[in-house]
Amino acid sequence: MPTTSEDVRTISNRLYALGALVLAKTGKRPWFGPQITINDDRCEITLYGHDTALCALCYAKGNTPIEALEAAELFADAMPDLATAQLHAHMRAVAACIDKARAAGIPDAYVTPLAATVAAISANLLPPPSAMAQP
Numbered sequence: 001m002p003t004t005s006e007d008v009r010t011i012s013n014r015l016y017a018l019g020a021l022v023l024a025k026t027g028k029r030p031w032f033g034p035q036i037t038i039n040d041d042r043c044e045i046t047l048y049g050h051d052t053a054l055c056a057l058c059y060a061k062g063n064t065p066i067e068a069l070e071a072a073e074l075f076a077d078a079m080p081d082l083a084t085a086q087l088h089a090h091m092r093a094v095a096a097c098i099d100k101a102r103a104a105g106i107p108d109a110y111v112t113p114l115a116a117t118v119a120a121i122s123a124n125l126l127p128p129p130s131a132m133a134q135p
Helices: 005-026 065-078 082-103 108-124
Strands: 035-039 042-046 059-062
Touching: 005 035, 005 065, 005 082, 035 065, 042 065, 059 065, 082 108
Parallel strands: none
Antiparallel strands: 035 042, 042 059
16 A cells, blocks of 8 residues: 555654653654654664663654654553653663672762662652563
């Protein structure tokens, strides 16, 4: 079935909406906005290419452009809000700091309070970052 200019406009509008949603969820404008690639009978949408630390997979795939758009929209909808994403990033940074301190042999008296805070916040307030949805 041939694609019409209306189909292209609809797909473009959905890609722009995805870009706005990703910006709202991450607080960052990507180097490039969501793009669709059609190759080898598959459609792939690159959601953003600026910070792969934001998600393990920044692609959504489908057999048709509409399926790929639907997968991308589901993924973007499932992303945490900006405040939660920032808190997850902060907690990952603090956890990395704790690991680095322990590896460097910093006395437990300096590390334990941070570790206790991270454990309390993680246990009571946040799902683990690995529980975030992926496409």
